[in-house]
Amino acid sequence: MVSSVVGESLPVERRQGISRVHEASASDVKLWLAEPNVLVVLDFYSSTSAPCQALSPKLDAMAKKYAEHSAIMEVNVGRPGEAATMAMNEYQIDKVPVLKFFLNGKEVAELRGDQSDEVLESAFSKYTTGIVEGEFTMKEGDLPGSNSQRTVEDMMVRGKKGDLAVGITRVRVPKDAKEVTEGLPKDMLGLSSDAGQPATPASAGKSAK
Numbered sequence: 001m002v003s004s005v006v007g008e009s010l011p012v013e014r015r016q017g018i019s020r021v022h023e024a025s026a027s028d029v030k031l032w033l034a035e036p037n038v039l040v041v042l043d044f045y046s047s048t049s050a051p052c053q054a055l056s057p058k059l060d061a062m063a064k065k066y067a068e069h070s071a072i073m074e075v076n077v078g079r080p081g082e083a084a085t086m087a088m089n090e091y092q093i094d095k096v097p098v099l100k101f102f103l104n105g106k107e108v109a110e111l112r113g114d115q116s117d118e119v120l121e122s123a124f125s126k127y128t129t130g131i132v133e134g135e136f137t138m139k140e141g142d143l144p145g146s147n148s149q150r151t152v153e154d155m156m157v158r159g160k161k162g163d164l165a166v167g168i169t170r171v172r173v174p175k176d177a178k179e180v181t182e183g184l185p186k187d188m189l190g191l192s193s194d195a196g197q198p199a200t201p202a203s204a205g206k207s208a209k
Contacts, residue, residue, distance in 0.1 A: 019067035021059050023074045026086040032071050036104050039070040039127045044087050044098040046078030051114040052097045058117055062124050069128035103127055 017038055022028070024042075032040045043059060045052040063072045077087045077096060087093040091100065101109040101123060108127055111119065 017063075017067050017070045018072070019064055021056075021063050021072045021074050023076070024083065026082045029073055029075065029083075029086065032073060033102055033105060035071075037131045038103075039066070039124070039131070040102040041070060041072045041124075042091070042100045042102070043072055043074045044077050044091065044093045044096055044100070045074060046096045047076065048078055049096050054114045055097050058115065058120055061117070062120055066124050066128055069131050070124060101127055 021043065024032075029042065032038070041059075041062075043055075045055070047053075059072055063070070075083050075087050077084045077093055091098075095112070097113065099109075099111040099115070100107055101111075109123055111123065
């Protein structure tokens with residue numbers, strides 16, 4: 001018998017973030033918000049807004065610095081379309097810029113108006129701390145933002161080294177454990193007490209005579 005069973009729970013995989021601010025469609029937003037362990041930041045903006053223009057290079061810097069842990073999604077509310085409709089109907093955006101921070105499907109923070117580098121750094125640092133680390137592995141299924149020509153690096157996920165497949169656990173076998181076949185009748189193993197080497201066609205023919 002096995003003296004102990006050592007199981008490892010499977011970690012929640014996560015995709016690597018994006019190293020640039022991503023102009024997102026409504027479907028991109030939904031796909032990324034469903035991703036675990038990635039800080040998703042929705043930047044509701046208008047290209048004609050001075051505060052949005054001032055905020056833009058700061059977000060570019062955050063995207064590069066926190067590329068492994070975050071994905072910044074630009075949602076243009078100043079241009080009619082599905083994204084603008086989503087911003088107004090689902091997020092009640094009436095002024096820009098607005099930054100909404102999401103982690104594991106929940107909104108964790110909101111910032112309105114232009115922000116200083118210090119405020120942005122504090123928010124990104126706070127909400128990316130503790131995100132699961134590990135080796136890169138490819139995740140199955142649809143890839144968030146795949147319509148937008150994302151790079152291979154953007155489509156990777158992290159998992160822990162030594163993960164086992166679902167339903168498989170590790171076992172520790174004692175050094176003095178017996179073979180599983182020990183003690184079983186020989187006929188159950190397909191053997192007899194006088195069993196020898198299998199007969200070749202030539203020897204089988206001679207014995208038939």
